[in-house]
Amino acid sequence: MRVFLFVALSSGLVVVAAGTGWTSAQDQSSRIFVNVVLVQLNVAVTDRNGNYITGLRPENFAISEDKIQEKIASFEEGGAPEGGIRAATEASGGSASSSSAEASGNEATRSDAGPAPESGGQPGNEVVGGGAAPPPVSRLAGASVFVLFDTSDYMYRGFVFAQDAIAGFVRSMEDANKIAFYSYSRNLSRATLLTADRSQVMRGVRSTVAGDEAALYNCLLLTVRDAAQLRGRKAIVVFSNGPDNASSVPPEDVEELAQSTGTIIYIISTRLAHEEPVSSAVFERMSKGTGGKAYFAKDWRDESTAFASIREDLAHLYTISYYPKLNPNRGWRTITVKLVGKDLEKYHVRTRDGYRLQEQVPAATQTAAGQAAGTDPQ
């Protein structure tokens, strides 16, 4: 029996709908397609200057999948303490509620008051409708971050500086839940599996060796597969100068997998990447398509802006989930997220723009991937 799952999801697998519309020929097959569980979105909301808009409530978000309006099942604002998520349907009066708002003492009036006056602040600044920002120390709680470092020949000249940059990034992510450190050239090396022990991660960073061809998209695919096993916010941060001369999978497939598994991809690069336009184009488009960003600093010693931005991004994501309504589409499903409420339309929403049904990972592979990701396969 074949079972298809939305892999990008979290706990509480619930069968929603059996596949429909199968023909007699298809009925001959013993396969059963089952649409199940939750779709989870990580959503960043910013103003035109890149300031994060916080304090929004579930009713401020309208989500549709293939133009089918979806009902929010759970809602969490970045920075909520672990376990702070609440099912939207459990909120009083049947309306969704923001657990983070409750946690921070902010009231639901925030969105009514117009949550995000433009401040003209620097990108990455936080703009809130009222009340104090949650303590930064808990902002990244629950986030799992995979660092993927290009150690190919292309990085040879800047290798030690890039490594310093990654060390700096790891230090800057002190309050992230867990970090994994992988490196790649032609093959992937899982130097440090997902761990809360920063020292272990740093040892992994400093254990890398340089050289050989670059198979970024192959190795990114494997990293996405590892991340796919996890719950909650998960992001991959790639450090690369760009060129790929050894991958057999194209970036399109990697992007689709990341989108379908709810994995955000950030790419930290240097202006050297612009020397090969195909790489910089992929970096920008792939990261955007997964809800992340690409950064091109002057050199590896100048990445502090990127680190701050990623950190802020992860800290300010709204995590929204829904159970998809009956949808016969077995191909690409387009997700649209809009803001609803007074003056909210002017803000920018960034999240993945869809997903494709993912096949359930076979048991043996799941175990291997789970081990690689440092998780217990469920």
Added chain:
Amino acid sequence: MKLSCRPRAPFLACVLCLSACFSVSGRLHAETSRAAASAATQMVTIPGPLRSFLRMAGISQEATQEEVLPLLARTVSMLGYEGGAETEYLVLLRRYVQFAQELRQLADAQNTIHADSCEEAARLVDVLGYQFEGTCGEKTAYLVTSNAGRAFLTIDSGFPLTGLEEALEKHTPFAYSFPATQVPVLFRAKDWTAASVWRPKGETTVVDVLLHDQELDRLYWALSKNDEETRLALHQWRGLRPLLPLATALEFYGSQVSVRSGRVLVPGGRDAEKGWEELVGASPSSPGEFVDHLCGRDRGWLAAYYDALSLVSREQQVRLTEGSRLKQLYDVYKRAGNGASATKGVFPRNGDLLLLFNRLQWQPDGTLYIPGGLGVWKEILSQSYSPKLVRDWVKNARSWDSSDQLLMSLVASACFSTDRGPVQIYLALSGIDSARPAEARLSEGTVRLLAGKYSQLGSWYLVFSEFPALNDASITQFVNAAEGVTGISNPVLRSNALGALEANIGLWEILARQQEIPNRAMNTSWQDAVQPFIGISSSERLFDATRSSLRSILAGASGEGNLSQDQIIELLAGPAQQSEAGRRAHEEIAERMRSVLDDQRLVSLDTLFALHDGLDEMSHGAAVKDQLIPLAASLREFEMPRAIFTSGEKAAWAPAIYTSRHAELQVRTDLAKVIESGSSAQLEAARGQLTPFLRDTLVGLNYAYYEPPGAQVLHNNPLFVRSHDFSGTSILGYGEIWDSPELVGIGVTAGGGAYLIGSLANLPYALATAEEDFIAPENVQALIWQATGPTLLVDAIQPRWWDVSSTELHAATLYQRTGEELLMDATGNAELRGRVADILSDRMTPRRMEMTEQALLHPADAAAFMPQITPAEKFYLASEYRRLYPAEAAAWGSASQELDGLSRSSPSEVSAARVSKDFGVPHPILEQTNSCAILNVKPLPAYSGEAYGLVGESFESSNLYWARLADEMGYSPVTLNLLIPELSRHMIAKIFATDIEDWPAILRAMEQTGEEFRQGGIHVAAAATISQH
């Protein structure tokens, strides 16, 4: 420094044995020499810890101290120079040596570097190329690069920078042991420094000269591959310096030279000594002079010839050296070399000669067996694919009546680098004939036909060697069908026809290999499968032909031609199983195949056939529109991946590669309109539009069956199957459409992903090549070695174990255990030791033979050495001993007794031939067949061209080892179908090799995997579930 796995420079083959007349007295002599030499073993110093040096030198961390200098010499010689200039690798390694000496000065008398405070750390941090950002000792302080060159060495050599950083932050003492490393050197250190042409001012060390003198590196590496007595004989001849001009010849071809008791053991044994003396111009009893002449004459060709002869079996050596043959063959070989050098290039030049010598078959009257007879070979050798030299010989020959004339022509041809010459034709045709009974050998006409078509269809001849039941008519029909399809002028139709025909043949092979198509039905089902493809003129006809062909194949295997896709998958997954374990294993395999088909988003055969039949019925007036519309809609479920690039960008960034026209055509196929309102003719034509879908699903079934473990491309690139370029349209000028497929489009970011171009011949290898890089090595510097990795994967996925009994599985264990018993008992029994050594010398290099003999002198040494004896060697030892000394078959321990008892009760299941067939591996290069066997060959080196894969092919031990593991852990034989691919994947991830010929690294990885599996560290879920039942 991580090393590239692609070979860049010459290196010497892993060694093989010759030992034609290996005597006990010779061994004793060798032991005496060894003892003397060992007493004088000198050590040299490598600055800094061994781990750091190995990292910088690109040497496996698993290398022993004895291996360090030889591997250093080899790696520097191979990677240190390019176009006469030093590479970055070598520059860094030299810098590291200085860096390590500098660091060493910071260590105390106990060789420990301390930094107990920021003040103490300042100098260290500076030497390391770092500086503090912030104030040292504060929590916010950390190290950043201040000197990129030094920092690179710090990191690349594995200095514990994080530990230093943390110690300073926490105000705890930092201590790092930084001892210099002592490693043994061949002969004396000053022998090497004195021999080197690199002479700087001041004192030099062996490490210094190895880092500066490429010829010396080659010589060091070459001599390290010889056994000790041989090495000493060469050294004592005239010292090292005179050997330097011979370094490359020794590196390529010298490892088989073996001196025992003061004589060179020449191929062919004592009887051949005179011939060799004449050829070489020196007596084998003067080893130094003999080797000097051997390597110094004829620009390396004589050494190449000697080496190839040394690598083949003793029987073959005797044949090839008897009478005047030794000299005659060399004369033509040398003439064909025509003044070129046999020591130029990356690889040894004698690969084809080795394959030819290995493959030759002899008739009872001592003449060479010739497929098709001598006459037809005169024609073959006169064709344009023969070297001109050979063509002229044949043309000018006064007579053509001796098989030795053919042999000489082939030997001459072996000198020319080609994949399509007379040697390759001979190897293929004799490979086909070798599995056939005398009365069913290829006819002269078929030989002529196959030889003529070899350049086009040669890759497919492995089918005929694997299935000897296929007769001349079947072969001829295949050639006719292939020619017909190749000649189709419409490129789209040709591509679809090629794919469909090859896919169906592929399915036939799977079912025949699994014995689901019985021998008696092979010709009928084959001919019925191939015949419909003759005379294809339209897509509609191609659909009908493909379906008819498929039906014949299925009927041949199951008695029923009209099976649903699920039933076809069940059939392909393996023969129906009676046991619960068998059923579960079978279902698991079937499920995996479905998973690939789903991820490739291929349209079900059921849908295609239902649509096809419905359209046909509609065109004849039937009202089935309502049933067909949903089916037509399902064709459109396939979507192209969401585009990242615009068409313009693709054209600009991947101009030569981008090719998904076939898939895009499918996306545009909309039969609904035709079904709604098409005319009868349009409905008829619409059936043809289903042909590309049918092709893809059939091709997909082949891909799915051969899915390598851990595959990612098959599951993540939905265009992979559809993109298979059968007619070579995506590469301008590509003409090898029937060749084994190649993976193209790698690393072309805007190209839509890699895909295969060429035919489906050798598909398992191509898929393994596509997927091997997704295996993540477990060791930091380890890489998946190309060619070896895919070969090991093919060994795991192509054979299946549905018909293996528990007795056969247990027999695999008993043979290996019996081999171990013989080895252990040999330690206390000189006569047995002599026999054991004599048997193993067939499979071992002189150097390994020497190590084995040394280990067999003491039980503790033998036990410690046991893991270095491969399972195939143990199997060979046990089976040969039982054959040679049947009266002693049960004399050596519990395993030999049990094996003997079992062989009496189940002689067929327990025979060595059966175990070889069950747990052997395919040898498509060496034996020209995909049939499984343990050939008992010596470990072979890498050559150029197709012989590149000989390293992996000659490692025959993996399946034998997994079988024993499964047997000892209580798994049933059917679970091998699940266990072996998964364990092989883990094994490949654990390979920590220094170079492609480092087959002991494969052995280590295999044993590490086995141990981890025993300890529960590797969990193969499906097999475990079955086992629990």
